Amino acid sequence: MLQQDALRDRIVARFEEMSPQLQQAARYILENTQEVALVSMRELARNAGVQPATMTRLAKFLDLPGYDDIRSHYSDALRLRADGFAARARAREGQGGAVGGGLAQEMLQGLSAQVARLSEPETLAQLEAAADLLAGARRVYVLGLRSCHSVAWHFHYVMTLLGDRTVHLDGPAGTGTDGLLRAGPEDVLLVISISPYALHSLELASLAREKGLSVVAITDSEVSPLVAISDRVILCSTESRTFFHTLTPALAVSEVLCGLLAARDREGSLKALQEADQHLAALNIYANTIPRRRI
Amino acid sequence: MLQQDALRDRIVARFEEMSPQLQQAARYILENTQEVALVSMRELARNAGVQPATMTRLAKFLDLPGYDDIRSHYSDALRLRADGFAARARAREGQGGAVGGGLAQEMLQGLSAQVARLSEPETLAQLEAAADLLAGARRVYVLGLRSCHSVAWHFHYVMTLLGDRTVHLDGPAGTGTDGLLRAGPEDVLLVISISPYALHSLELASLAREKGLSVVAITDSEVSPLVAISDRVILCSTESRTFFHTLTPALAVSEVLCGLLAARDREGSLKALQEADQHLAALNIYANTIPRRRI
């Protein structure tokens, strides 16, 4: 169970003060926490052998507005547990205030949980397998259109610092996809696409497949059209309480892939990074000393 | 996920035969299995963006008597998983096994924690203030070079769907920064930069400042050179156990900003999104029906 379960503590603490019926209800809840989240109050009451009203009364006794607060508490706990082990800050604590005051917090906690959920064993296995495939490739072509451009570009950028094996399938004047010209079976295509799927991404992935490339996909669903085309699929959620999808989990996946690849060849990566450093230093790209500010 | 999940298999298997609405419902269920067990059908339908009836229809389509059978299936799965959780966690401990086996998991949990830490009160306040500033701007110029390009572009892309107030300071042949030509005091610059700070970003931010623009910065430290230049600063950690910095928290910040801005003008955002949808539909950008695969 949860480490710091405030509600459970409160129930235990005030158990002695409760009336017999309340105790019976409380005892059942303590011993069947998951059921609280999964069945209705009336059914829970039936199973606990008490009246429905007793559950409501128990909630009031615990200084809660109603029974729904008990349920939502255990729902959250179950969600958390199912999600994995996200060290999530206490749910909806100080969310008062401004228009979107709650929104920002909710979004961030949601994102945190989504990223945490990526460390499920299946996903980890797919990540490892995908890294294997990418590590063995002669070239890695990276494709991400529209919203997924950010993820594709980020992967490409990091990999550029680590070596010169990646080709980003993008460019001005629609020439981006010419890169696939010389691609072959020794190469791998990393394609990122989420619903709604850009037609062009699917076409290119299919083409790559026909040319014999292996395909690694970062996408959002088991029924994504990329699943049928790809050798390895890494699923990441894109749900958000806004109007648009989130790409934060996808970016996390991309970064993990980079990390895995770098870890496979520590010395090589380090050397490549040093070279990159020298190159960038020669071009004076970065501010090495904090510049005088001249407001 | 569960080892033998007959229902999931059935959904995936018959996904292609489904109507668009059924697919949308099925997709949501596949991606949020726990929610199925934890919320009501109507709420699930709301979150999935379909009619309540669609859920019932999906059940019938899968040869089930009703939606309750879907829910009970996932309830059982959740019960099972909760029971076997302790055992699984123990098993995971001893599996040090593969090369980067631990690395992926460590990275993901670290990222999750970093994102969660963004919901500290100070950051939330800065997010709100930044959103205020951005919402009031005539134009929003977005600047992110090198590694920060992904974040800048993502922000710009989402805002493009929501309206036409943003200008992305990037482009081929070094013309990207010309956008600032006509910028003035009514405009805002959103600049993303992390250590090592690209010189060019600092120069442009200073220039914008001199032209009277307000500046909102997403950066990584209180001693970032951007702090002195900017009106609002949102700090996000970039620490990573790899050779390179992480941008996942920065992207999360960007998405939250987009969310806040959209929430400030729900109707306008919705209308803009609909227009964008029509535009993209007219151009046939997206795969609207899942294409038959033709291996």
Added chain:
DNA sequence: CGCGCATTGCAACAAGTGTTTCATAAAATT
């Protein structure tokens, strides 16, 4: 062009939900 056809949205439905109220029973207090 019109015709079926499947698909979708809407509204009504009975059943079940959590809550509240009230009367009764039991206990505690005077």
Added chain:
DNA sequence: AATTTTATGAAACACTTGTTGCAATGCGCG
């Protein structure tokens, strides 16, 4: 012993749930 206080069960409440029938819509085919 009388009276207040508390605890419990039962019923009514407003509301939401999952379901179903029907009308409107869009789409393909002759």
